[in-house]
Amino acid sequence: MPAWLRGYNRRLAAADGLAALIVSLLLVPQSLAYAMLAGLPAVHGLYASILPLLAYALFGSSPSLAVGPVAVLSLMTAASLGPLFAAGSAEYANAALLLALLSGLLLLGMALLRLGFLANFLSHPVISGFISGSALLICLGQLPALLGFSAGGGTLPAQVQALFRQWPDSHLATLALGLASLFWLWWARRSLAGLLRRLGLADHWADNLARTAPLLAVLVSSAVVAFAQLDQAGVRVLGPLPVGLPSLALPHADGSLLRQLLPAALLLALVGFVESVSVGQTLAARQRQRIRVERELLGLGAANLAAACSGGLPVTGGFARSVVNQQAGARTPMAGVFSAVLIALCALYCTPWLYYLPQAVLAATILVAVWGLIDLRALQRTWRYSIQDGLAQGATLLGVLLLGVEAGILLGVALSLLLFLWRTSRPHLAVVGQLPGSEHFRNVQRFAVVQSETVLSLRVDESLYFPNARYLEERIAGLVAERPAVRHLVLMCSGVNLIDASALESLQAIAERLRAAGVCLHLSEVKGPVMDRLQRSQLLEQLGGQVFVSHFQALQCLDPQSVARAAHSAAKPHGE
């Protein structure tokens, strides 16, 4: 039994119940809309908001995260299944369930193997570019539904082309309904709560009531369509939805399809996880709580498995609905359980009422919900802060728009790894000399120091590992080639926290090559943990030179005259 369930009482239940009601009223139209965005029958969205909520309540760690279908995952689902099956077909729906199944299994696997760090591949600029690009594609994809012709989807050029080709087919009644609800939702978002407050409602109630604006749009527009029989005049409506709860069944799987879907499922799992964790952390911090990443992986994995077994679609924690959940007063995961029950009741009894719901109104719901995710000024901010990160963000954004969501995110990840390798492949190396009158060694380019002629002192300001191992070989070869008198090279390792196997081999190669050139390699100021490792290798035997505790000691041993000179040149200003 979860800890929060032990102290559960009527007061908590009342708070959770109210939050669940508000979230459900928001979730019903969103679920329907996001299922259609994913290319699925709308009822999949309802099903994805029942069992997954229960599963997350049992296994997740955030008390206020609200899971369910979200726009970005629906777009990714559509983008990965669109090329394989006809939207609306039984194969398509089955493949969507397989995607949820696979990404659920991947999330569970990441939880068990503690692979949450994989999400670090998705840097902030990549995620930001991805979300903005996806949101743009989603918004553009709603225009056909608003205008009354069949939805397009696909990349930016494909969508623009389709719009140009199809706009003469626009349907005026549909457009009127769509624009009216768009305006209503827009206005409600900005001003409804304020108006209700001015009408005398308490702040709390005004906010909660304002959030049911999408439901009101749904009810009013359905009533208008039903009353004026606009569906027979060509306004596309949701049509008949099945009544009742989803039947439990595993999706049909065959090996080759699973292999085909695996990369998309991995991206879905990672993007869903990153989004959910960032929502969860934001919510938890407000109450000085914290979420546990492994538990989040478990919760999201279970939620996706539940979605796969009950006719849903891939799910994750949604930002807007989680904030609503918390602000409406959710105190424990029981709020999620209550939401699930309310949506199950809706699937049991309310689906006939949704028959007349115009698709254009759902498109307006998506537009208003997703528009805020488009943040092109973030690109400008990132670019100003760091050109490399800006490049990664811009490439992801453009990649999503022009090549598609999967190609875009992969491009971004590849580019950020490349830029990272580039950035770290040239660590700071400084030739150092002795500060007169001290035992300190500083950069010869910044300080008036005494350099030995036969001993080259080199300070490495970075851990030595594979991105910079070869640079070290190159630089040292260059420095020694420039100094024919040098007989000893001392690497000052005070800034080296790690020497990996690549750098170890580079050091061995350097030692060997230096020996062939008549130069002996030594190390100084090697940190304890690094030394422990080196002792397990053969470097210390092959080094030829010694390992000195301090760099001063190294110079004392290898070139006492230069040390004496440094002492002397310090004495001068005082003594003479």
Added chain:
Amino acid sequence: MPAWLRGYNRRLAAADGLAALIVSLLLVPQSLAYAMLAGLPAVHGLYASILPLLAYALFGSSPSLAVGPVAVLSLMTAASLGPLFAAGSAEYANAALLLALLSGLLLLGMALLRLGFLANFLSHPVISGFISGSALLICLGQLPALLGFSAGGGTLPAQVQALFRQWPDSHLATLALGLASLFWLWWARRSLAGLLRRLGLADHWADNLARTAPLLAVLVSSAVVAFAQLDQAGVRVLGPLPVGLPSLALPHADGSLLRQLLPAALLLALVGFVESVSVGQTLAARQRQRIRVERELLGLGAANLAAACSGGLPVTGGFARSVVNQQAGARTPMAGVFSAVLIALCALYCTPWLYYLPQAVLAATILVAVWGLIDLRALQRTWRYSIQDGLAQGATLLGVLLLGVEAGILLGVALSLLLFLWRTSRPHLAVVGQLPGSEHFRNVQRFAVVQSETVLSLRVDESLYFPNARYLEERIAGLVAERPAVRHLVLMCSGVNLIDASALESLQAIAERLRAAGVCLHLSEVKGPVMDRLQRSQLLEQLGGQVFVSHFQALQCLDPQSVARAAHSAAKPHGE
């Protein structure tokens, strides 16, 4: 005109000429063998040893590097073309030229765009595992030729299966010839130079003469086959080779084939570049010279373009032949030009003599040359030094053996990136307190320090960037959740060399979440370049808190009582 050509004189020419002669005698049988290993007619190997050598002499930077076909690239060529075309067909040969063309262009592109750092993706463990695995596959692949049946190729299981199926077809005369030359080459490698020295030859001449052992095997075995008419008894011979120089032509290209070959060409370019640079650096260091990476890329790119235009195959610098070149006295790139002329003469006049050369003898040449590359104990050494690097090396080795060369190297690269991310995703964070009686702050777990109750001091011992940005959010959330009395958090940034855009957003999120929890975030001891960047962002405005020059100053400002306590608790041991 290259610099080395200006002072060129007869003495240098004599030295280069002798080295060229020795290298050519070694290169002729190796070229033939490696072309066949790549699935190509043997004469491609000769062609790949003429113009590419001239091209490298013109554009490369190493005076003693000897380019030409090498075993590993030939194996990679065979592995990438085998699934596409029938070995020996005209399409196959054309595709091999396209591979050389593409990898030449990629190398030139890397030279112009200064993308040499891309080779850093191939860490030492990955390269080592790749070379050992490839060498094992190559050696195993020679057994069919030694035993007298048609060569297999492919992964380890496929080769073992083919050997089991075909061994009853073994041909005794072929086996006898193969084993005899194997034994001769083996013995010559170990003992011939010593024997010649004991017979009175000067060291230099004994070494050089011993290196012509493969040529002697070729001549003697060809003579035996011709004399005993063994080719009619079933010993496979090289057969008729075309006479004359290669004709110059670009390979036929079509878009879809180019796209198919591009990934393989990229791997060929990277592996060839890494191998060549490591050979070049080893050679250069012996003479206190250095090679320039951009020039190497240029030289190798030009060599591969030349190979593609003159009926060759992908080429790079070979280790054994470059060492021979240097030890035989090569002083300038002119040695490469002389080698090219000698091999052109061989193509013009000597190919008829190669008719009777038994394929089993070429197989023996490959076996002896490649056997030394198998270094399974390197895996053990790496494993003992670092389990993570050992894993990457082992996975690459097994991947090459079981999945093929391309899959193996990609597996290794992916795994080393993963392990790297894992390793850096959890940087060292220490809660610090004030050392009594000083202005220093140290880790509370290691020192008896004074901690403030309302100010949490946190030292970050690593640059903040995308692999660890989320960990920072998580850890800070956890630390603050544990300490309800905390009102200020000061991040001590003395060890932070970089804050990338991911970490910047994490810091913004942290500041915002802390503010929601009633905690103010401050920074201290931010380095100059990091501060310059932060000033271009909005963090400093959004921070809420201040940026302190020293951590001591931060505590003085935020919790003077705790500073006083630290001073007092220091005074005790002395005063009381």
